[in-house]
Each structure stands twice: as structure tokens, then as C-alpha cells.
Amino acid sequence: MTTVAVLGAGIMASALTFPLAENGDDVRLVGTHLDRDLIDSLQRTGVHPGLGLAVNPAVRAYQLEDAPRAFEGADVAMSGVNSFGVHWAGRQFARLLRPGMRVLSITKGMEADDEGTLRILPDVMRSLVPADVADGVTWSAVVGPSIAGEVAVHRDTCVVFCGEDQVSLDGLADLFRTPYYHVWTSTDFVGHEVGAAVKNIYAFAAGFGQGLLDREGEAEARYRRFNYGAAVFAEGQKEIRQFVSMLGGRPETADGLGGVGDMFVTSMGGRNVRAGRYVGAGIPFSEVRGRLMKGVTLEGVHAISVIGAALERLTERGLVGASDFPLCRHLYRVVEQDAPIDMPFEEFFGGMR
């Protein structure tokens, strides 16, 4: 039996306890300071309120103050927080990790410094952990098209475990594999993390087509805006591939589960798509953020802000061409400058010609 301690009890972290517990692992789910009521519910009733489901009875839930006990003797340490919690999680890991553990992260996103240099989040987390511990554990992550609730109800899901150490990846994959949870492994850590981060950018734009129909009073019209959505999707694929290459990943990673597959599932719905639909309908993004979706976590929008700003720095430094990433740049103007949607189709695919 393998002991897995999970930091963060959000829906994705909690969904991943299903395959683990079904495989007979000892699973310890630790809430953050934001998860207090959630852990309380799990401890009292076994029901995860976010998922709307009872978790496997073998899963044990811990409040944050009991984290040291939960991580005591763990073989695997999972980070289950979202991108906004990565610094917090890194600081927690600084006290909770022990050499020999295998770290598995589900946190997706990137950070940039003032020069626009982008960094994947596992690297950010690692930088917050003392060097001897950071070097004494292995770092891996879960990416790929994975709506949490679908995993929890045993719907087929295909993901990639990516990391630097193939032996760790093989072992981690074996812990999770079930007849419905299909795991590939890859040592293209950077490529997969970049894909997972930037695909969220394009999911925001996936809501625009329906929003434009809303604005035109054509929300129920016979003819939709699927052609629009498909062009945006194809340009998104191209830009993901370029981001992956630029940051040192393997370009083909953008084609697979961690690139186009994840962009597909993210484009099918969710909070970022909903925010994009409002903007499509003509509402300035500041109003969406400040009023219509106030307090809602929008990881895609956050990725646009971080990566869009970094692109400006990288362009000034001559490291990125001014005509590269036209879709990401347009989304940045929409999000940061309240620009109306004016899709720069002519600049897509390297420019019309």
C-alpha cells in the first residue's frame, strides 16, 4: 500500500482520490485554509460539496493544522491547489516534504519576472523548498483533458503524467491507472506544463462566438458561429505549439492530450468560456470581472494577463516577433485594456497570404 498525501481539497484533487482509493492506496486529503468547511463536510458526511459526491470511504480528510500528521510517512505528496495558491503551496511543501517523496502537482499556469521570462509552476514551487529537500524528491505533474467530476464518476479520461524522472512517472502512473483512468507518461515536463498553462488562454476566446450571437439577438439562430470558433481553435493550436517550442518543450507535445486535447475540453465550457461569452456580448471585461463574475476564479484570464504582459517584454527584447501570437495579444488587450473584440483574423496563421 502506498501512502498519498494531498495538499488542497478542491474538486480536481478530490476527484483524483477516486482512482487512488479504488487501487487500495492510503489517501490523505488535506484542506487549505480556504477548504475548512469542505473538510468539515468530508469528515462528517464523506460528501465533497464541490463535486456533489461522496468520496471513497477509504479517503481520510484532514484540516490544515493536521497536515504534518497527514504527510508523515507519505510516499507521494500531491499539490492540489490552483495556480493562485502556488506560492502558498510551495511554502507548505517547504515544511511538509521529506527526501524520497515523489511530488505530483496538478497546479497549472506560468509565472513571469519583470523581464518577461516565463517559468512553469513546478519550478516556482521547487524554488520555495529548501535545496536539499527539493533535490531529494522527484517532481512530476498531471496534465491533459480532465474535467474533475467526470473522473469522480468513472468516465473514461486520458491524461499524461509528466516529469523529469521516468522511474517516478512509471510508479505514479501505476498508482492511478484504472479501467477508466488512462495514464501516459512523458519526460517533456516543460512542454506539457506550458501546454497546460497556455491552453487556458484560448478557452476564454472559445466563448466569444456565442457571445457575439447573444449581442446580435441571434442566440437561438439556425446558423451559429462555429466557423469562428474553429478558426480561433486552430490559431490557438498554432500558438500553443509556438509557446511550447519557444520555452524549450517538444513541439509535438502541443498536438496531444496536453495541448490540443486539453484545449478542446476546456473550450467546451466552464468559467473562462462563460467570461468570454460576456465579452463577446459586448460587455467590457472590467465589468465582467468586477460585477458579473466578481470573486470567480478565472485561471484562463490570469494566464492571459501574465503571459500577455510577458509577451510585450519579450517582444521589446527582440526575443519574440511582433507579429507572433496575434490571438494571445488580442486577448490581452481585451482583458487588460477593455478593448472590444475585433478578432485579428488577417494576422492568424502567420498572416494572410
Add this chain to the structure above:
Amino acid sequence: MTTVAVLGAGIMASALTFPLAENGDDVRLVGTHLDRDLIDSLQRTGVHPGLGLAVNPAVRAYQLEDAPRAFEGADVAMSGVNSFGVHWAGRQFARLLRPGMRVLSITKGMEADDEGTLRILPDVMRSLVPADVADGVTWSAVVGPSIAGEVAVHRDTCVVFCGEDQVSLDGLADLFRTPYYHVWTSTDFVGHEVGAAVKNIYAFAAGFGQGLLDREGEAEARYRRFNYGAAVFAEGQKEIRQFVSMLGGRPETADGLGGVGDMFVTSMGGRNVRAGRYVGAGIPFSEVRGRLMKGVTLEGVHAISVIGAALERLTERGLVGASDFPLCRHLYRVVEQDAPIDMPFEEFFGGMR
């Protein structure tokens, strides 16, 4: 003013008359023997019954017997038939084409000989035209994510005109470009035609997820099967790329409008997706074809039959690996052998590892 004669008055061919006519071209739309009532409607009322819209008043409609008059003096000859009509269209072109014309085809698909050697449809059409005429015209095609009705109502649409002759492509693109109809050009004729043909294969599988929910009584459940659909989509992308490479196209063509973009829009709905949904719900395909969707044109299913059979030949000949194209092969078994859906996830992405 350029004169464009279009053979076939289906919805896609007719939709493309909108940008042409708006640009002031002389557009002559010729019905096939199957379009008689449709042309009659166009001549009497200007309304295209399939589109449910009035065409531009400048478009002139002709019955098939008037085709020679419509093609007289035409600069551009379009083939607007679907893949089932390609031989018929080739024979018509044999009498209607004149040296100097630019041929533009919207027919998508491939044919295979008994050895499994695959051929794109423009080549099939060309082979049916006398050599001196075939060599005296230029051959090009329209590909990319394009729902016909959306073009007709002026929704933004991004497509690729592909062909062998860049000068022709530039001229043709100029004829069609409008503020909503965005045209790129490419001389990767083979790659784009292959992408356009094989993307239809995967659209059939895009219906499976919803069908499986139907079968499970979960059609309205909170948790869907988007993870399933995303994995199928990503594997579809990989297989499109491999088909494009194998048949001599540029691999990157699979990433763009003619590959992943077109697969995206085709996966959003339509007849092939509907057929796939029935199969997902547990209905043998023979019953879908023979009863539930009797008489409905299913280009995706046709592509599966043709290309799936060709793959068997090519594998026997040692030209394709037995573990390549697992999704296409599974769909072939579903369509040709009434196999139940049993998605071979473990074989996806080069095999699980």
C-alpha cells in the same frame, strides 16, 4: 468582372456564391440531375431551399441541360458536388472545361484502389478529363472549417485555398475575400486534401460520448463525457497528421485550418456526429444506416469505409504499422462489422507507456 460557373447547387456551393456575388462577379449556378427542384426554386423565387435563404439576386441558376451555356466563357469552374458525385462531376468537366479555366473544387474525400493506394479527389476528377484539357487548366480546392449556412449569413469564416499553382490561388482568393470570408492560400494541395478527407472520419466518433450517456440514462447528467471526446479528438489530430505525412503532405498542415480546425467544426454537430451518437447509444451501425438514417448522406462514414479498408491493404503490404491508426481502425470495425464501441484508449498516442 470574372465569370464563375459552379457545377452542383448544394448548400456549400450555393453558400460560396454569396462572397462571389457581393464582390461583383458573374456567378452561374448549375444544378446536377438531383438539384432539379432546387434550381426551379432558385429560378422562380431566388430562395435556396437547403439553406433556407434567398441567394444574391446577381446569381443566375441553370438546369443541367443549360450547363454548356453557363460554362461558356467562364474564367473559373467550380465543382460543388459531394464526394459521392466526383466521378459524375469529372465526366461533366470532361465536356465543360476549356483550357485556361481555373478549376476550384469543394469536393472532399479520397479514393483507394484494390492495393489500398489512396488518391485525393481532385486527382480522380482530373483523371476523367482529357489530358490536353486537364493540363490546360489549373486545379485548386477550398478546405477549412466552413459550415455553409454561416458563410451565407456572413459569419466570419477562415478557409484555405490549396492547389498547385500559386498565381491561380492568389487570383481565386481575391475573388472570394470579403470582410467575413478570410482566405489563406497554400501549395500543400495533397496535405490539405488529405486533412479535409480524413477529418470526417473522426467527426463520427465525436458523437460517441453523448451516445454513451444516452445508453446509460445519463443524457442530462451533471458530468458529461467531454474527457472522452477530448481524448478522441487528440488521437484524431495525431492520426490526421500521420495520414498527411504518409501521403506526401506537410505534417504541419494537420495543425491548421484544414486539419484540426476543420475537425473541430465538424465535431460540433451534423449528420456524422448524429450517426455516431446512435452507435454510442448501443445501436449497431447497420441499423443506423439501414433504418434510422436511411438515405442520409454520411461522408464521414464513407471515408471510414474507404480509408479503413485501404489501411488493411497497406498494413498487409507492410507500408503501415499494425499499431498505427488505432482509432480509424476501430471506427472501421464499428461501421463495417457492426462492432460495439470499445475505444482502444491503451493503443492511442503510440501506445500507453
